[in-house]
Amino acid sequence: MFGVAWVEWIGYAASLFIAISLLMTSVIKLRVINSIGCVFFIIYAFLVKAYPVAVANTIIVLINLYQLYKLDVFSEKNR
Template identity: 55%
Template sequence: MDVNGIEWYGYLASLTVFISLTMTSIIKLRIFNFIGCIIFAHYGLLVGSLPVAIANFSIAFINLYFLYQIYRTKEQFNLVVAEVSSAYYQHFISCNQSDITKQVDLQLLQQVNTSFYMLRDNNIAGILAGNQDSHGELTLLVDYVIPKYRDYKLGDYYYNQHPHFLKEKGINVLRMDASDAEHQKYLQKMGFVPQQINGKQSYKKIL
């Protein structure tokens, strides 16, 4: 690699570390930071700077350690009925309004007949809210998780590994519309099947 190539390699390392710091998900932050550190460490070796290489290899190891801790830790999950009119529920909506309104109009959210807090280690990690019919089909208007917990664990736990949490609430079918590409990707990852209904992209999952 020539001098210019090595310099651009260093810029790539810096950019990757910078991108990692913009991640709201702690797992994505750790992964991108790990990649950036490995590139930086290699860059340090290429330019003959052992301190740079050692420091970044050490940070990369720290990232691996914390990723390992995240994935090995046994967490507790629960689903608790939430009263839409309660002060805390309204507070949660208000604090996360900018994100939640990307999924649903707040006025519609106030009219739902079914709403749950998603708990993770007894912390409120997000909400599920929608309208449930007499046949046990829940049309979700909101499936919102705060940035700290956006690692797919909640959705995978409730939708795939332990659907009994929802079945115990009388729910056997989930349906949700999604126009946002990222949201569509998430729903498909959770096992929802895409369907076209009245020209809208809808997703359905049988529990």
């Protein structure tokens, strides 16, 4: 479509999710949407063999999950 390879669309989707995450006023929404973007970047990075990008985004996902855990998002007492 429009001469852009499908793998590039994954990269564009990743960028879009990252950009949208920065517009969030809620830290929880920011971290969740940012993590989705990072997962897209991890997939994209493996497809284009950009392993440092995959490593960096994996670390960011882990940081986001840790911060969400610290915010008690996954706690049963908040439900």
